[in-house]
Amino acid sequence: MAISPLYQAADLKLAYQLRYSWTGWTREPTRVDSALLEKLKPLWEQDGLRLLEHRSSAEYVQLAFSTTPDISPVLLASRAKGRLQHALRAEGDFAGFSRMVSVRSVGENTRRQVEQYIASQVAHGQYVDARFREELAGFTVRCPEVDLSRPSESSHGRYWYNLHLVLVAAERCRTADGRRLAKIRDGCFRIAEKRNHAISALSVMPDHVHLAMRGDFRASPVEIGLGFLNNLAYLLGQARNWTNGFYAGTFSEYDMGAIRTGADEE
16 A cells, blocks of 8 residues: 655745756857846746846857746756747747757855755764764765766756755754664665765754755756655654755855856856
């Protein structure tokens, strides 16, 4: 008999800061003016995309969006390209964009800052028992073989999809049970592998969990977060061990300052 998920998207209370840049390359020299983008803004907002920044040349268009957590990178790519291409063709003889696009997650913090923050969780905590502090350090893991500066690739584009995910124990209930903490740590890696994610840094604390990961670009932050909530709940006895929500934030090799000043896509 199938087990019903304890956590559902409709019930989640989320905190998030999700931003992405999209780059499309035109088949022929084209200019995109601000007036056209202003017309598209309300349409993109219906899709869950809010245009933040833009720049273009004759060869490419770069757009930066903030999104709602139900938007995956592949959906963002489709909506950004589809609406812009339709609008350009409606205004003239536009040859279209090439098949390849680039989507990059970005945030106020860089990859290095996020991974260092996660690695320093135990050091910044206060513990009465020094032995527990030493034991807790074993539940923080860095995976140098997972290089989040490298993109995932498909036949249609390159995706840098890096997420900082934070799960919080229900009612901030703390545990000092090493076996339970180990089960959460090991479970996170199994869940990530099963769902085509890759964790670069993880810290299991007594009342919360931090993960830095490359997400499957076909999955939205909501889908990724729910995957961890429900699978960890199952591993811990199918109980509501977590608050009914999570934090999800995007990050990259550079921060939003680079987007605002016009950093080129790779």
